[in-house]
Amino acid sequence: MPHEEVVARIREQLIEGHIAPGARIPEQELCRALNISRTPLREALKVLAAEGHVVLLPNRGARAAKLTISDVRELFEVSAALESAAGELACPRIGDSEIASIAAQHDNMVTHFEARDMPAYYACNRAIHEAIVQACGNAVMIGIYESVSARIRRARYITPMTEAHWRVAVLEHEAMLNALQRRDGPMLAMILKTHLRHKGREVERAGYAGD
Amino acid sequence: MPHEEVVARIREQLIEGHIAPGARIPEQELCRALNISRTPLREALKVLAAEGHVVLLPNRGARAAKLTISDVRELFEVSAALESAAGELACPRIGDSEIASIAAQHDNMVTHFEARDMPAYYACNRAIHEAIVQACGNAVMIGIYESVSARIRRARYITPMTEAHWRVAVLEHEAMLNALQRRDGPMLAMILKTHLRHKGREVERAGYAGD
DNA sequence: TTCCTCCAGTTTGCATGCAATCAAGCCTGA
DNA sequence: TCAGGCTTGATTGCATGCAAACTGGAGGAA
DSSP, X not given: OOHHHHHHXXXXXXXXXXXXXXXXXXXXXHHHHHTOOHHHHHHHHHHHHHHTSXXXXXXXXXXXXXXXXXXXXXXHHHHHHHHHHHHHHHHHHOOHHHHHHXXXXXXXXXXXXXXXXXXXXXXXXXXXXXXXHXXXXXXXXXXXXXXXXXXXXXXXXXXXXXXXXXXXXXXXXXXXHHHHHTTOHHHHHHHHHHHHHHHHHHHHHXXXXXX | OOHHHHHHHHHHHHHTTSSOTTXXXXXXXXXXXXXXXHXXXXXXXXXXXXXXXXXXXXTTEEEEOOOOXXXXXXXXXXXXXXXXXXXXXXXXXXXXXXXXXXXXXXXXXXXXXXXXXXXXXXXXXXXXXXXXXXXXXXXXXXXHHHHHHHHTHHHHHHSOOOHHHHHHHHHHHHHHHHHHHTTOHHXXXXXXXXXXXXXXXXXXXXXXXXX
């Protein structure tokens, strides 16, 4: 198993919550699970610590990072900065077919909203946000966004919404798609910033996780 | 020597250019230089690779990352996004004394500009930009900014400026300080974004490094 | 009872050793 | 002479061993 994959596998376990936030990460157990020795595992943990998924306590091992309420605020602020910038950059760079694909996903999402199918809604929602960032033509931005985004993924895409907030979110997405189709970068950036601020507040209010 | 320090030391060598961009990083040599064995060194290299300072070639060792012209563009775009967001967040959060300290550094900077002392100017310049970000009250933002900023530090703070561009930069800094003192977040964000776009273009034009 | 001290078991961090991989020079055949 | 394959030395990636640090609990003093 190549080094990259070890990191990816553990990262996934952390993001998906299979390793509970705050839980100790026992080296030996993971070694057996992944069938590798301690050296590559420890290298992976160091990398994940640099990414913020893991906290390393000197001489006291690794723990899965736990999101505090202020982590959530900070991560949403950073996400807002990155997504809005990415959206603005994407407007002049994105291709027509990509816009069409986002529009299609948007329509799907609205359908799921009308059926009040929140998991399906969130899946489309996430796909749209990621597609916009992917279209920004900036690999560094995409990488950092993915890293930040991963840390709040569960909070962001699992927190239940009230009917009222959900409606607002859908309206904001309508506006986003509109701005994107008009390739109005500054407008898209503004909407994304507002949208993310709303989302962040809601997650904070909901207790930022549920787990 | 604790793990953190190993990473910091090598990172500094890379940022300062003591290890040339693109140069192979010989494990054994660094081991002797830092007086550690290969295991902690390799862990550090993995972390630096995750940060983008180093590229790891499977079975072929580590090399110091080399900035391409598009890396420079991308990093400046991300910097602009982060600094402008940080500036906007800082306006309501920054304390009066911090504003005063930035104003003082600004005055210093102007003095150095008038003396056309570019290294001293850049030192103040960098201090101002970092102080603004530091004031944003968002540790995640600060961390990511520092990481991104480090990768273009040399390009950003070493590239010579033409007289005309230099004058514009100083004017932009006047406007920044002004907005900050009025705590006008959106305005500060806008100025920072423009300022960074200008700087990025200039660095790209100048050949993005000089080394 | 409560707090402190000490000790055994476990875990971490690092050094080292070994197999696999790679770079480079040499030999062979044309 | 030159192209292609092979072999040698060096380097990488990983497994393991060992010393230092921590955890938790038992025992004793106040």
